[in-house]
Amino acid sequence: MKLKLLVPILLLMSCKNNSVTQKSSTKDDLTERAIKEEVKFEAKQFVGNDGSVLNYNIFNPGGNDKLPLFIFLHGAGERGDDNKSQLMHIAPILTNEDNQEQYPAILVFPQCPSEDYWANVNTDGGVWTVSSKGEVTPAMGRVIELIRKLRLDNRVDLSRVYLGGLSMGGFGTLDLLSRHADWFAGSVAICGGGDLEKSARYHEVPLWIYHGAKDSVVPVKLSRDLVQKIKAEGGNIKYTEYPEGQHNVWNNAFENPETLKWLFAQSK
Numbered sequence: 001m002k003l004k005l006l007v008p009i010l011l012l013m014s015c016k017n018n019s020v021t022q023k024s025s026t027k028d029d030l031t032e033r034a035i036k037e038e039v040k041f042e043a044k045q046f047v048g049n050d051g052s053v054l055n056y057n058i059f060n061p062g063g064n065d066k067l068p069l070f071i072f073l074h075g076a077g078e079r080g081d082d083n084k085s086q087l088m089h090i091a092p093i094l095t096n097e098d099n100q101e102q103y104p105a106i107l108v109f110p111q112c113p114s115e116d117y118w119a120n121v122n123t124d125g126g127v128w129t130v131s132s133k134g135e136v137t138p139a140m141g142r143v144i145e146l147i148r149k150l151r152l153d154n155r156v157d158l159s160r161v162y163l164g165g166l167s168m169g170g171f172g173t174l175d176l177l178s179r180h181a182d183w184f185a186g187s188v189a190i191c192g193g194g195d196l197e198k199s200a201r202y203h204e205v206p207l208w209i210y211h212g213a214k215d216s217v218v219p220v221k222l223s224r225d226l227v228q229k230i231k232a233e234g235g236n237i238k239y240t241e242y243p244e245g246q247h248n249v250w251n252n253a254f255e256n257p258e259t260l261k262w263l264f265a266q267s268k
Contacts, residue, residue, distance in 0.1 A: 073169030118172025186266030193222030212245025
């Protein structure tokens with residue numbers, strides 16, 4: 001399937017202040033928060049086997065204990081090469097004092113290049129299709145290589161490796177799970193979609209999907225159809241749909257105290 005980058009649509013997800021039932025922040029507010037949190041992260045570059053470079057930020061708490069590893073995939077609006085924009089959403093929540101006290105973890109935020117995408121998604125004719133049957137996108141290929149490297153770190157608790165993502169990163173999360181579900185103990189996918197033909201792979205890891213019922217960017221039907229199929233097959237799936245939520249429901253998801261409580265309780 002030909003990859004289509006959906007830039008005109010998905011760029012809206014990071015800069016549009018939708019009317020939703022959640023705390024509302026301007027882009028300037030979010031950027032300021034991200035800059036403050038940046039000091040807690042270390043900007044790095046990973047060089048893939050083919051010589052291509054993937055920017056990422058890592059937050060590594062002190063101490064000698066083994067820690068969970070949480071990889072988070074950002075949305076289309078945070079793509080680029082500044083190695084900072086990907087920290088705009090969710091990073092401030094995960095690194096706040098209360099959450100780090102309750103859920104200390106190594107946090108990794110890769111950044112997708114501007115011209116690439118985390119998953120193979122097509123919207124020809126207004127019909128959304130997601131394919132995880134062929135090759136991964138170049139950006140996802142580098143993420144997979146990076147995770148393989150991170151899994152060799154003796155500080156990582158391999159029984160507690162988690163994955164999450166929003167919008168473009170929600171699609172990427174479900175794509176990665178369909179290929180390497182055995183790596184992860186739990187996952188959260190927000191306002192994305194997955195390959196229905198790969199639904200059996202999602203049985204292998206506890207998964208919580210979030211979507212806004214009034215999402216005007218990514219159709220809520222993508223989440224509903226996948227959840228329905230997984231449930232029919234007896235898979236381990238949680239689904240939260242916000243009746244008045246539009247596209248930017250990611251703060252709702254991660255400011256819900258049950259989300260991190262549930263995620264960090266998962267173990268292989």
